[in-house]
Amino acid sequence: MKGHGRIIEYALSTLARRKFKNFSVAAVFSVLIAVLSSILFLMHAYKTETLKLLDNSPEIILQNMSGGRHELIPTEYIGTLSGIAGVGQITPRYWGYYYDSLTSANYTLMAFDETMRDVKPIDGRMPAADGECAVGRGVADLRQVGIKDDIFLTLGTEQNVNLKIVGTFTANSAILTNDLVVLTKADLIKFFNMPADKATDITIEVNNPAEVSMVARKIRRTFPDSRPILKNELLRTYDNIFNWRGGIVLIMFFGAIAAFMIFVWDKATGINAEERQEIGILKAIGWETSDVLQLKFWEGVVVSLSSFLTGLILAYMHVFYFHAQFLAPVLKGWSVLFPKFEPMPYIDIYQIFVLFFLTVVPYVAACVVPSWKAAISDPDSVMR
Amino acid sequence: MFKTRLFAGFIIIEVAALAVLYLSAASGVHLKEPEMSLKRSMVRAMKLTDIAFWTEARYTRHPSQADFFAPFQDFPSSVDHFPAGSVVPPPQIHGAKR
Structure with a gap:
């Protein structure tokens, strides 16, 4: 446990050395999570409320x-x-x-x-x-x-x-x-x-x-x-409407999602010379391959977990306290009469887990995999 | 170990904030249950079939009551005028290859 603590401390120092880059990544990651979660929260809340109400039709x-x-x-x-x-x-x-x-x-x-x-x-x-x-x-x-x-x-x-x-x-x-x-x-x-x-x-x-x-x-x-x-058809219509509408909004943000995926892919397919040299030095001073992997794992966890949690908090505040200000125009269309956005806070934990596994896990993997390639190489050749 | 403690503290604060938000959501739903119950009885009493979200066209105000081809019913080949026309996905046609 103590060893883990020291590796986390070192990982945080490494991240702090490139604080502008890592802070930018965390900010973009947080905004992306906030956007995706806002859409999921809003659609799920309205869908649940609508289906509960119209069940009495x-x-x-x-x-x-x-x-x-x-x-x-x-x-x-x-x-x-x-x-x-x-x-x-x-x-x-x-x-x-x-x-x-x-x-x-x-x-x-x-x-x-x-x-x-x-x-x-x-x-x-x-x-x-x-x-x-x-x-x-x-x-x-x-x-x-x-x-x-x-x-x-x-x-x-x-x-x-x-x-x-x-x-x-x-x-x-x-x-x-x-x-x-x-x-x-x-x-x-x-x-x-x-x-x-x-x-x-x-x-x-x-x-x-x-x-x-x-x-x-x-x-x-x-x-x-x-x-x-039939009432069943009516409920199915609304189930489809909210899934479809949510899908359309997600497609609108597809550009942002794609940009982030490219960034993660770029990270996964290679590490820069500076990082490679750092891994070589760590190996040369006696770090095991597993220690290097732990270091990179914790670097990924620090950035992605803190961004994920921040994004979720922002999304919750946006949807349930600030009445989904940024998504409202998309949902409203041309309706002159539109009820105030005050969704009941129905939350689906399953959606949050799915989002976690689709964002945090790939990011951590993208940090560990290229480092593993560098860590198993000869320190001398890596440092050169 | 200062940075580790700082990071752990940050994560604990965020997790605690999320837990508080989740609990407030659960209690908000619980507190609004009487209101929901009134609205459910309203749906039953007034025989409502749709929610009053999209009032721009009849097939968006009452999607469940609209004709199958509602967005294109005004004249032949007319395009869908309203953004909310996109709220309804195309129907699943049995036996048709999509």
């Missing part, structure tokens, strides 16, 4: 298709659907999109139904009568309105509606409600000029979760022009 959402496009669904389907064995509660949903030219933002308008009465994350209340609405935090901030204010939506001279805001969804539910405007069914139908016998889509609960795909098949057979979307 309806088992089946039934859309009507016409010419390959989503079309309004006749509510008369509900009677036939309720006759299918295994089908539980069936609810038509009324919703649509509204482009607000005043703010250049898209809102999602949704009709209130009685099951929403007790929704909690809201200041104020849900709409109870025509002419009332509840809005998401993003809509309220963008239009600079609050409870008791009016909000005017228009699609033309005939289709417009003036709504009194009676509730605003809280900021911590913005991931779900940021762009929502909840209004009464009568107001929504009037505003979108929807036929009275049609809904946007229909949600279907299934009594036995194991029978969902069988029920979906029966629905598909009964209504060949319909498209049942």
Whole structure:
């Protein structure tokens, strides 16, 4: 143990002799780890939160298709659907999109139904009568309105509606409600000029979760022009979205990763004359090959381990304390309404271990392997 | 052995800082559980299917509800206008060689 301590002391002295070079390497290494970890942390946190939330979505959402496009669904389907064995509660949903030219933002308008009465994350209340609405935090901030204010939506001279805001969804539910405007069914139908016998889509609960795909098949057979979307498909979509998005961001930083890999490769394929001479002198004064390898191992560990830990701390602070300031523009796209980045701190230890083995281990190996080549050579020839 | 002690101290501080951050993350998740529970009941009550992240187009606002060819549905050969269109990977087509 004492021998190791002395070798570590010598390794630190060696690193200190070339402090500018080693400090630069450590800084680049730390930034690279911070970038990679930030992406992994952010995507994992949002993916976990989204999947946990959407696990409570309806088992089946039934859309009507016409010419390959989503079309309004006749509510008369509900009677036939309720006759299918295994089908539980069936609810038509009324919703649509509204482009607000005043703010250049898209809102999602949704009709209130009685099951929403007790929704909690809201200041104020849900709409109870025509002419009332509840809005998401993003809509309220963008239009600079609050409870008791009016909000005017228009699609033309005939289709417009003036709504009194009676509730605003809280900021911590913005991931779900940021762009929502909840209004009464009568107001929504009037505003979108929807036929009275049609809904946007229909949600279907299934009594036995194991029978969902069988029920979906029966629905598909009964209504060949319909498209049942299962909750499993919905969750898989979001799983893919976050993996894909994370992959795209990683590709954006591919240049930085490639530059670092080239640097490690360059280090692995040879050591400079000064380092070679140093190894020769150490061998000449009695160091064993194993001592030289230990020295180089510790040099690699000092730089890579301290950089790795620093990078992880920076990434955590960046994502969970500074709301992923540097990654946010990539994730936002062109969305005018975007909820504040406040991911729940879900952390996957497995990802950290994978990152450790993909960065620290190759770096240490890149330090040891070329030194081993020099250490097994004759000291005299190495020094020359 | 001064430098060794300095290095060991630095690593211990970093590991301790990470441990504190990890514990704060775990307790943060635990503390926010009631909030998550409210949001889960909200998803159930309002029958929500998607998160309100990308509001720039209907197929990015509700990716799970979009048509299979949503990004290109507006007119033939139209390119995807929106950066968030890249959020959805191409679907796995069974039996097709990729």
